[in-house]
Amino acid sequence: MPSNNNEQFFIGIDGGGSKCKAVVMDANNTVLGTGISGPGNPYHGFEQATNSIIESATLALHDANLADIPLSSVIVGAGLAGVNLPILYNKMSSWSHPFKSMHLATDLLIACLGAHKGEDGAVIITGTGSCGFTNVNDKTLMLGAHGFPHGDKGSGAWFGLQAVKQVLLALDKIIPPTSMTAPLLARFDSNNATALVEAVAGKPATFYAKLANLVFDEAERGDDTAKAIVLDGCGYINRVAQRLWQQNPPRMSIIGGLAFRVVPWLQTEIANRLSAPLAPPEVGAVLFAKQQIALTDIATTSLN
Amino acid sequence: MPSNNNEQFFIGIDGGGSKCKAVVMDANNTVLGTGISGPGNPYHGFEQATNSIIESATLALHDANLADIPLSSVIVGAGLAGVNLPILYNKMSSWSHPFKSMHLATDLLIACLGAHKGEDGAVIITGTGSCGFTNVNDKTLMLGAHGFPHGDKGSGAWFGLQAVKQVLLALDKIIPPTSMTAPLLARFDSNNATALVEAVAGKPATFYAKLANLVFDEAERGDDTAKAIVLDGCGYINRVAQRLWQQNPPRMSIIGGLAFRVVPWLQTEIANRLSAPLAPPEVGAVLFAKQQIALTDIATTSLN
Numbered sequence: 230m231p232s233n234n235n236e237q238f239f240i241g242i243d244g245g246g247s248k249c250k251a252v253v254m255d256a257n258n259t260v261l262g263t264g265i266s267g268p269g270n271p272y273h274g275f276e277q278a279t280n281s282i283i284e285s286a287t288l289a290l291h292d293a294n295l296a297d298i299p300l301s302s303v304i305v306g307a308g309l310a311g312v313n314l315p316i317l318y319n320k321m322s323s324w325s326h327p328f329k330s331m332h333l334a335t336d337l338l339i340a341c342l343g344a345h346k347g348e349d350g351a352v353i354i355t356g357t358g359s360c361g362f363t364n365v366n367d368k369t370l371m372l373g374a375h376g377f378p379h380g381d382k383g384s385g386a387w388f389g390l391q392a393v394k395q396v397l398l399a400l401d402k403i404i405p406p407t408s409m410t411a412p413l414l415a416r417f418d419s420n421n422a423t424a425l426v427e428a429v430a431g432k433p434a435t436f437y438a439k440l441a442n443l444v445f446d447e448a449e450r451g452d453d454t455a456k457a458i459v460l461d462g463c464g465y466i467n468r469v470a471q472r473l474w475q476q477n478p479p480r481m482s483i484i485g486g487l488a489f490r491v492v493p494w495l496q497t498e499i500a501n502r503l504s505a506p507l508a509p510p511e512v513g514a515v516l517f518a519k520q521q522i523a524l525t526d527i528a529t530t531s532l533n
Numbered sequence: 534m535p536s537n538n539n540e541q542f543f544i545g546i547d548g549g550g551s552k553c554k555a556v557v558m559d560a561n562n563t564v565l566g567t568g569i570s571g572p573g574n575p576y577h578g579f580e581q582a583t584n585s586i587i588e589s590a591t592l593a594l595h596d597a598n599l600a601d602i603p604l605s606s607v608i609v610g611a612g613l614a615g616v617n618l619p620i621l622y623n624k625m626s627s628w629s630h631p632f633k634s635m636h637l638a639t640d641l642l643i644a645c646l647g648a649h650k651g652e653d654g655a656v657i658i659t660g661t662g663s664c665g666f667t668n669v670n671d672k673t674l675m676l677g678a679h680g681f682p683h684g685d686k687g688s689g690a691w692f693g694l695q696a697v698k699q700v701l702l703a704l705d706k707i708i709p710p711t712s713m714t715a716p717l718l719a720r721f722d723s724n725n726a727t728a729l730v731e732a733v734a735g736k737p738a739t740f741y742a743k744l745a746n747l748v749f750d751e752a753e754r755g756d757d758t759a760k761a762i763v764l765d766g767c768g769y770i771n772r773v774a775q776r777l778w779q780q781n782p783p784r785m786s787i788i789g790g791l792a793f794r795v796v797p798w799l800q801t802e803i804a805n806r807l808s809a810p811l812a813p814p815e816v817g818a819v820l821f822a823k824q825q826i827a828l829t830d831i832a833t834t835s836l837n
Contacts, residue, residue, distance in 0.1 A: 313727065316731070372705045372707065373701075373705060375730045376734055378682035379701065379730070380698065380701050382702075390682065390683060393683045397679050398686075401677060402776060403769065403773065422679065423618060423619075426679045426680060427618055427620070430683075465707065468707050469707065472705070472706060472707060
């Protein structure tokens, strides 16, 4: 396909803690193909992350029938969890990547750009972790995204950890019985606190996040302890939304694996102001790369 | 010292997560010497724990001027954190130890036996971790001791983690400012949430426990957020004490590095019923070994 050699292709990368998603797009923002590989979060290993980025990009080119396009001709936008930490941003920036160019952003910025098709806006993310983010007039504000177990209230990991805590207190008869106890113990084929502790000891955020739906299920069935957890976590999301609106974003979306469980528990006026996300984060990564290139072009033009 | 060869010596071991303490006692419960070595908690490594037990025992014999006494002549009582988990109890029980005999108990049982000089009673422990324990009419009840971050409310690690959580929320302006922020950031030479998150990410219970005094300091100076944490944690200790009294222990003590900070915040009637501990856990370990031997003697006598 010689015509491909004259066309500039873009790859968007969304590198998270469990998987790395890639999308190939052309100059007109048409999606041509996608690819998924393993963890792409440099927080959990630089080698793993860079391998996953190359693998997902290669898979996406194959999916787009562009396997003959060399990586060295492609412009990449990459949004990676963790690069808000300077040590990880510097490490990823110094990577001798195989692409024509790579434009590095946080996972939050590309999620926000994707949700609002490159325009200003705000996002609340609640999946394994949680955070809030606004991007208005080239100014960004990040709330949360502090990690487990010291932050990320209202995230899947947070809800799961609260469930384990409260069930252990109920088994000790420090608090009244909760209907979360039976399904939580059953999940680990355990029948007492000791067995539950053995099952959860030392486990990471991803483990606890898998328990989050159980909390919402029991809250919706009327369990007081589960309801208190859900109201506490969703109360935090309410406050995050209020803080984000203070930045006057034109739109706000909530995304992430737990979003559809959280929304029914938010304050009505906050839930009603949420808009559907328009594109996924990996598309936002391409939009980011194009914005960076446009900025460079403007700077070059004004120098001439 | 040939006379020593005719006398039975006992060594008590208190094996915790940061250190292993040993005491040498004679048949009359006179303390002859003590020794301290590294971590003695099999939860963090079987080799480390068994090495620490032998080292602390050897040091205690030296301290008692009994270096000529072979370990193979000594009766040992060992109370080890973690052996309430069956997998660790079985592992420690199968150890080919160098002693005449070794009687294995949890750290909680020997702490309780020590606090009440071998008699029935209850203990609340709040140091790096937290738990409650009663030993009445040969029946024991354990509350808590579930570990970090899913349990151990009211422990040093729990107080420290709450401080980090609340300071991160305050830095995000999700909650009002707290006077804990300045000293916590200063502790890590940081001046923002990102630097604080870098300092605490992935840290264990022992790290967070070092922050507990800061919470009590600011609570006592009147900071509302710190006071709320302290009242929540100490409210849990109140409920643990109430649950333990339901077992009708003759005495109750509170021990551990954070006990003196917690007591002033307990309900007055609960604080007033607490008795001073009479001996440390390692002495309780010797009392445990002697009780086990007495039980064996009774069983042997009744068989004859």
